[in-house]
Amino acid sequence: MCGIVAYVGGRRAFPILIKGLQRLEYRGYDSAGVGLINDKKIITYKQAGKVSDLLEFIGDSDTSGSIGIGHTRWATHGPPSQINSHPHSSSNSQFSLIHNGIIENYSSLKKVLEEKGHVFKSDTDSEVLMHLIEDVYNNGNDLVDDPKWDDDDDNTLFKAIRVALNEVVGAYAIVVLEEGNPNEFYAARKGSPLVIGIGNSEYFVASDASPIIEYTDKVIYLEDGEVAKLNKNQDVVIKTILNEDKSPYIQKLEQSLESIEKGGFDHFMLKEIFEQPKSITDTMRGRINPKTNDIILGGIKEFESQIVAAERIIIIACGTSWHAGLIGEYIIEDLARINVEVEYASEFRYKNPILTNKDIVIAISQSGETADTLSALEIAQEKGALTLGICNVVGSSITRVTSGGVYTHAGPEIGVASTKAFTAQVTVLSLIALRFCQLKKTVPRGNYNFLIKELIEIPKKIEKLLSLNKDIMKIAMVFKDASNFLYLGRGFNFPVALEGALKLKEISYIHAEGYPAAEMKHGPIALIDEEMPIVVIATRKENYEKIISNIQEVKARGGKLIAIVTEGDIEVKSIADYCIEIPKCFRELTPLINIIPLQLLSYHIALMRNCDVDQPRNLAKSVTVE
Ligand code: M6R
Numbered sequence: 001m002c003g004i005v006a007y008v009g010g011r012r013a014f015p016i017l018i019k020g021l022q023r024l025e026y027r028g029y030d031s032a033g034v035g036l037i038n039d040k041k042i043i044t045y046k047q048a049g050k051v052s053d054l055l056e057f058i059g060d061s062d063t064s065g066s067i068g069i070g071h072t073r074w075a076t077h078g079p080p081s082q083i084n085s086h087p088h089s090s091s092n093s094q095f096s097l098i099h100n101g102i103i104e105n106y107s108s109l110k111k112v113l114e115e116k117g118h119v120f121k122s123d124t125d126s127e128v129l130m131h132l133i134e135d136v137y138n139n140g141n142d143l144v145d146d147p148k149w150d151d152d153d154d155n156t157l158f159k160a161i162r163v164a165l166n167e168v169v170g171a172y173a174i175v176v177l178e179e180g181n182p183n184e185f186y187a188a189r190k191g192s193p194l195v196i197g198i199g200n201s202e203y204f205v206a207s208d209a210s211p212i213i214e215y216t217d218k219v220i221y222l223e224d225g226e227v228a229k230l231n232k233n234q235d236v237v238i239k240t241i242l243n244e245d246k247s248p249y250i251q252k253l254e255q256s257l258e259s260i261e262k263g264g265f266d267h268f269m270l271k272e273i274f275e276q277p278k279s280i281t282d283t284m285r286g287r288i289n290p291k292t293n294d295i296i297l298g299g300i301k302e303f304e305s306q307i308v309a310a311e312r313i314i315i316i317a318c319g320t321s322w323h324a325g326l327i328g329e330y331i332i333e334d335l336a337r338i339n340v341e342v343e344y345a346s347e348f349r350y351k352n353p354i355l356t357n358k359d360i361v362i363a364i365s366q367s368g369e370t371a372d373t374l375s376a377l378e379i380a381q382e383k384g385a386l387t388l389g390i391c392n393v394v395g396s397s398i399t400r401v402t403s404g405g406v407y408t409h410a411g412p413e414i415g416v417a418s419t420k421a422f423t424a425q426v427t428v429l430s431l432i433a434l435r436f437c438q439l440k441k442t443v444p445r446g447n448y449n450f451l452i453k454e455l456i457e458i459p460k461k462i463e464k465l466l467s468l469n470k471d472i473m474k475i476a477m478v479f480k481d482a483s484n485f486l487y488l489g490r491g492f493n494f495p496v497a498l499e500g501a502l503k504l505k506e507i508s509y510i511h512a513e514g515y516p517a518a519e520m521k522h523g524p525i526a527l528i529d530e531e532m533p534i535v536v537i538a539t540r541k542e543n544y545e546k547i548i549s550n551i552q553e554v555k556a557r558g559g560k561l562i563a564i565v566t567e568g569d570i571e572v573k574s575i576a577d578y579c580i581e582i583p584k585c586f587r588e589l590t591p592l593i594n595i596i597p598l599q600l601l602s603y604h605i606a607l608m609r610n611c612d613v614d615q616p617r618n619l620a621k622s623v624t625v626e
Pocket of ligand 1: 419
């Protein structure tokens with residue numbers, strides 16, 4: 001989704017903005033732009049395409065100035081084009097705005113503004129917001145009824161932004177520049193993330209911490225409905241859009257610069273796949289008592305008795321996080337014997353769900369900013385359910401609106417295709433299942449201890465599996481030109497088949513379907529011919545004999561079989577065309593290792609097809625619109 005970066009201070013703004021936009025590229029975008037105050041005038045450069053296209057377009061033009069705003073746009077209202085790119089100017093070019101989010105009532109606002117004489121150049125909702133702010137600035141509250149408008153004596157643009165935002169329905173993170181005012185700008189948010197970095201007589205603003213991290217570790221996460229005035233010679237001033245004063249809460253950023261760089265790998269995705277032994281260890285760190293094997297999940301401790309007594313857990317999530325949720329369903333039901341339902345957040349929010357205060361709703365999200373998941377949580381809260389989160393990004397919106405939760409601690413995930421965040425989510429869900437089976441005594445202590453031991457061993461097993469990278473590359477070479485793929489799995493590994501298929505389609509643009517293996521004969525079997533590669537997860541203990549029958553059905557129709565098998569397997573090996581051997585593992589924890597070769601297979605196929613692995617077309621890392 002759109003990325004925002006802004007700077008005011010003593011340095012040249014342009015290089016900071018460009019570097020910041022490059023750091024935000026992973027979010028997904030299709031045009032870019034910057035606005036600078038140079039000799040008191042606002043200069044704007046924008047272009048469809050990548051940041052590199054913007055740089056080429058700017059060439060040797062003047063980029064001086066120590067205040068500026070930068071934006072990467074992920075098209076929603078209107079196609080990717082120069083005119084629709086941000087920043088957007090007011091009618092007289094006095095103001096310039098960048099925006100992330102969606103103004104849902106933009107067309108009614110646009111109509112009112114057009115009647116008042118405003119002329120719009122772009123198709124965007126963002127330009128409407130710019131004109132709305134301008135209109136309020138010029139005409140006071142004739143458009144907006146704000147009783148506080150007249151007796152408030154703070155800066156007029158600050159006021160105009162606050163008043164205008166009261167009229168907006170939807171989500172926004174914005175930064176607004178004012179011509180002739182090279183010392184300050186304004187930032188506001190509701191529903192879309194925004195972080196303020198505090199330097200030495202300088203401020204940074206960005207959609208996430210990645211553009212800020214190398215300059216300062218002092219940050220403020222702006223809350224919904226807050227507007228900040230950032231003047232390089234003054235302390236931060238924050239007010240709500242209802243004109244209440246807020247005290248800025250300055251936090252220390254815990255990320256490191258290395259964590260958002262490629263560290264010798266060709267792509268972030270590959271780095272993140274290889275990081276999984278470490279990220280899973282980090283997810284478990286401090287959560288398993290080495291002496292007693294007891295699990296400690298501090299963020300949900302106070303709700304344990306409520307969870308034990310719960311009639312059901314409802315997991316809401318999207319995409320890869322939804323797949324992790326499905327694995328959670330299998331493992332929590334199997335071990336802790338709690339009824340679990342897994343819902344697409346986007347469907348849940350519109351289906352008038354039946355919920356009571358006995359239900360526990362767990363939102364799973366890497367970014368913690370996914371709009372559908374946030375809205376689904378709102379509904380769950382309205383209906384009285386206890387809401388918890390499993391998130392990767394510290395301080396993200398979901399972590400702030402839920403009553404408690406568990407961080408995945410996978411570190412920043414930059415590749416759009418989620419890999420290490422997925423295994424970290426599954427690790428957290430395994431810890432939750434184990435904690436509640438311990439509390440509910442649904443698994444004998446001896447078995448519990450074996451499971452804990454196995455969980456601790458997982459990073460080592462993944463390490464071993466990663467050494468098969470070259471073999472997987474060879475398999476990728478054979479199938480790189482396929483047009484379709486089928487992924488089959490059963491039980492705990494059915495969601496792994498779904499996730500393997502999603503990884504492939506996201507980054508290689510090959511059509512891929514995941515299916516529970518036994519369902520194949522109810523339809524998808526019609527697709528199988530000599531051209532069709534089928535990836536089967538056939539590790540031991542997970543309905544092994546049944547899977548072998550499914551494999552035979554595929555072979556009988558000429559399909560090409562790539563099987564994920566347990567090391568030492570003979571039976572499947574004798575039937576399949578290609579096999580990838582997985583270290584032995586308990587059934588409940590196999591998803592954590594079975595997904596690794598599927599991630600690598602997708603990566604290599606995408607690379608061989610010359611696809612942009614880290615920034616696949618049309619995709620955004622964090623989907624902050626509906
Ligand atoms: O940040 P979230 O986990 O809430 O994101 C959910 C999905 O948008 C995300 O998992 C998406 O499917 C990824 N591109 C998967 O690789």
